[in-house]
Amino acid sequence: MDQMVLGSQVYPYTTQTHSQCIIVNQIDGAPSGDGSKPVKRRRKRRSKGSSATNEDDVASIGALLRKRKVTDEQMNMLEYSFENEHKLESGRKEKIARELGLDPRQVAVWFQNRRARWKNKKLEEEYAKLKSQHDTVLLGQSHLESQVLILTEQLTEAQNEIQKLSERLVQETSTNSSSSSLSVEANYAPIEFEFAPVDTNYNIPFYMMDNNYLQNMEYWDGLYV
DNA sequence: TTGTGTTTTACGACCTCC
DNA sequence: GGAGGTCGTAAAACACAA
Numbered sequence: 001m002d003q004m005v006l007g008s009q010v011y012p013y014t015t016q017t018h019s020q021c022i023i024v025n026q027i028d029g030a031p032s033g034d035g036s037k038p039v040k041r042r043r044k045r046r047s048k049g050s051s052a053t054n055e056d057d058v059a060s061i062g063a064l065l066r067k068r069k070v071t072d073e074q075m076n077m078l079e080y081s082f083e084n085e086h087k088l089e090s091g092r093k094e095k096i097a098r099e100l101g102l103d104p105r106q107v108a109v110w111f112q113n114r115r116a117r118w119k120n121k122k123l124e125e126e127y128a129k130l131k132s133q134h135d136t137v138l139l140g141q142s143h144l145e146s147q148v149l150i151l152t153e154q155l156t157e158a159q160n161e162i163q164k165l166s167e168r169l170v171q172e173t174s175t176n177s178s179s180s181s182l183s184v185e186a187n188y189a190p191i192e193f194e195f196a197p198v199d200t201n202y203n204i205p206f207y208m209m210d211n212n213y214l215q216n217m218e219y220w221d222g223l224y225v
Numbered sequence: 226t227t228g229t230g231t232t233t234t235a236c237g238a239c240c241t242c243c
Numbered sequence: 244g245g246a247g248g249t250c251g252t253a254a255a256a257c258a259c260a261a
Contacts, residue, residue, distance in 0.1 A: 067234050067255050090246075109235055112248080119249090
């Protein structure tokens, strides 16, 4: 519990008001300007160790600068209210402030900060979700790449096998023609096979889409629905 | 006890909406 | 123009390791 000692009494939290905050700012030398377009200017604050002109100033400024931390009960009520509605219209702000014994400005600031925390949390959650999806996609990519390697090897083996068969056929044909008086070349012309080039960009031809491949595609497609 | 990192409170500057 | 929003940040309060 945040406590503050004033005289002989101990207060659970200070009773600094918004107007008192403004007084502190004026003491700190932050005039509100001449009415022209406001110039972006960082508000100067009094640091813990800064000097003052007299002891009374030190005591009063110290008291005013003390933060008013909300109690657990006030926090619960504010959280409950925030759950219902993140925005805070004027009437509601006054009502909450009255019920909790807080300054309306304090309630407004609390909601502003609460919204900021909520937004940060949402961003973190969204980031975690996207990262998880990204990791899943990388895993899938790796899996597909290994599939391509395997299939490429199989294709090469098949091409070699066909090539051997083709050469054997040509050989047998020429042997038959030399031992026979009849020419059969026209009937046994060498077969020319034309293979599509292996595409490493995953443009897998339809005839290579086996059940496993199709199941994988369904799985990956499902991720993007 | 003290140094340091994190959370909370508060505010200035600026923007949007009515 | 005023009210209320976001954004960035200062400073107090708090937590905790060394």
